[in-house]
Amino acid sequence: MSMIRGYDPDSLREIVDQRECMMRLEEIENQRSLPALLERVWLLKVLDRLDEALELADEAVRQARMAGTRKDVLRARVLHGTILQNRGAHAAAEQELATCANEAEGQGWAGIAAFAHQHHGKNAYEARDFDQARESFKRSLFLRREAGADDSALETALRAIEAAELRSSAASGVLV
Template sequence: MGLIRGYDTETLQEIVDRTEAYERLAEVRSQRSFPAQLEQVWLLKVLGEMAEALDISEHTVRLARMSGTRKDLLHARILHASVNQLRGAYTSAETELTTCIEEAEGQGWPRIAALAYSHRGKTRYDAGDYNGARADFKRELFMRQELGADDTQLEQAMSFIEAAERRRSAIA
């Protein structure tokens, strides 16, 4: 998403220009395409509008199940899990992301698997499982390296690993 200005070093959440995000939300709110609905969920999530983000994310999962591809369904489920993560439903989010990882890896879709590892790492991080978070972020970094990701994506994954290590050291 072009609205991301960076990531908070403590929460690992996206930093966005809220004005731009609300303007973009106003643009896509009336659109009913699957990608537009996924974007709405993401925008609502980063803006902290969790109830509406959850409602629309559940709708996108149903829509993808009925008329989308398996990749569409995985993207919808990953986004749905990330909303649950921010709502504090860590077990639900982690379980959903684990099944997404298994399916993406089983289908040979490493980009989707890397995305799911990143989100599961964030979920584990928020839940206080810093070893699990670190392992997921390392797996994401390895996969992104294998995919030839740009330096920005690799640095982001490395910063997530460092954050998990800092938190792990702080409680040790």
């Protein structure tokens, strides 16, 4: 069951049940597998414990490089990029997320590429580059369709495209 209850309209960040996230974090805090490490990073991120999340994200990237696959490394790096974004380091996040998206597409890994493009778009959206955000979200939607994503994943991308278009129009003074 997903812990995501919705998305903030201003930042497109996940809205979660804080208590549920804390309980899950406590439940997996001693697990050392890469999937558990990545989940812990995400939980720390949505709980706004960004210093801890960044430290653990660095560890997850190292672990993925040592014992994981190239896909694992990309997933860990995308999550690392989202921590940079949440810390306000938009230029660093943009670079990391764009690199991950390009590498995943080059390997033909549509699901990971879609994940990276979606977060690249969120970073651009927060940085108020709504045109770039819209393009990244559109690419994510295309790749999600290609990967056979479920309707909820497609809906998330469509809503992000709509939000970026509305913000872009508002910023340029065009009524939609």
